[in-house]
Amino acid sequence: MMFVALALYFIIGCVLTGLLLQPFRHAILSVLRTLILATQHARGAANALSGARAQCARALRCGVDALRTHRHPLAMGVLLLTVPTFIVYLLNGHRTMDAFDDKVLPSDQRVIALLQGEQLVPPTPLPPEMFTTPEVEVERPQLQNANRQWERLNPDFQQLLLLTYKLMREEHGYEMVLLEGYRSPERQDMLAGMGAHVTNARAWQSLHQYGLAADSGFLRDGRVVITERDPWAAKGYELYGQIAQRVGLTWGGRWQNRDLGHVELRKTATFMRR
Numbered sequence: 001m002m003f004v005a006l007a008l009y010f011i012i013g014c015v016l017t018g019l020l021l022q023p024f025r026h027a028i029l030s031v032l033r034t035l036i037l038a039t040q041h042a043r044g045a046a047n048a049l050s051g052a053r054a055q056c057a058r059a060l061r062c063g064v065d066a067l068r069t070h071r072h073p074l075a076m077g078v079l080l081l082t083v084p085t086f087i088v089y090l091l092n093g094h095r096t097m098d099a100f101d102d103k104v105l106p107s108d109q110r111v112i113a114l115l116q117g118e119q120l121v122p123p124t125p126l127p128p129e130m131f132t133t134p135e136v137e138v139e140r141p142q143l144q145n146a147n148r149q150w151e152r153l154n155p156d157f158q159q160l161l162l163l164t165y166k167l168m169r170e171e172h173g174y175e176m177v178l179l180e181g182y183r184s185p186e187r188q189d190m191l192a193g194m195g196a197h198v199t200n201a202r203a204w205q206s207l208h209q210y211g212l213a214a215d216s217g218f219l220r221d222g223r224v225v226i227t228e229r230d231p232w233a234a235k236g237y238e239l240y241g242q243i244a245q246r247v248g249l250t251w252g253g254r255w256q257n258r259d260l261g262h263v264e265l266r267k268t269a270t271f272m273r274r
Contacts, residue, residue, distance in 0.1 A: 148178050156265060157212050161263065164243050168240060168243055172239050174218055174236045176218060188202065207264045214263060214264075217261055250264050250265070
């Protein structure tokens with residue numbers, strides 16, 4: 001969106017600059033008047049069109065002459081238009097849409113040390129009935145059919161997710177639980193059919209199909225907690241997003257359609273959403 005706005009700013013600025021310069025203004029207005037007359041007088045359309053071509057040719061010659069005559073003011077105008085745009089782009093940093101790679105490389109020295117150290121082991125799977133309680137069903141319909149096999153995840157993503165769980169437990173006392181990892185194309189289409197409030201992505205448009213995305217919740221007093229209406233869980237999601245980004249994952253809580261429990265590893269710039 002930012003690039004579209006900058007492009008419109010540049011185009012509008014160029015047009016206004018041209019209109020402010022006397023030769024360009026007369027040429028543009030002359031061509032517009034000729035075209036209007038051509039539409040009003042259908043019988044003389046051929047002659048009017050010929051006149052319009054002549055006017056365009058004259059306008060082009062006038063424009064070339066104006067460029068030569070006013071080359072210094074024009075160069076200054078181009079600088080005034082492009083330099084602020086370029087400065088804004090540099091200050092704003094590299095921005096991408098949700099559909100493209102925006103992964104953050106780990107800068108935390110403790111995270112880097114952990115990533116270079118031991119291989120973390122997935123936790124023991126929870127009983128399936130823990131994911132079918134009424135509280136869970138309200139927040140995540142069809143969760144009972146979700147895949148929670150850690151071995152179906154990409155190895156690099158698996159380790160980063162386990163590291164995120166480890167840091168959440170050690171630093172904040174939150175026990176994380178995997179709600180869904182790998183997702184088949186058929187299940188992706190089924191969830192997309194439930195509406196945009198579930199997912200906007202169709203089959204193969206989600207990193208879940210590549211084992212590079214996961215949805216997580218919390219474990220409290222032997223129960224799975226998902227709802228962000230719970231203040232404790234809402235705070236947990238905020239901390240979860242912070243740690244996930246520290247280790248180099250993309251957090252769904254930053255998206256326009258927030259998905260607080262979702263994280264993914266964008267290894268390449270692709271078309272995929274969540």
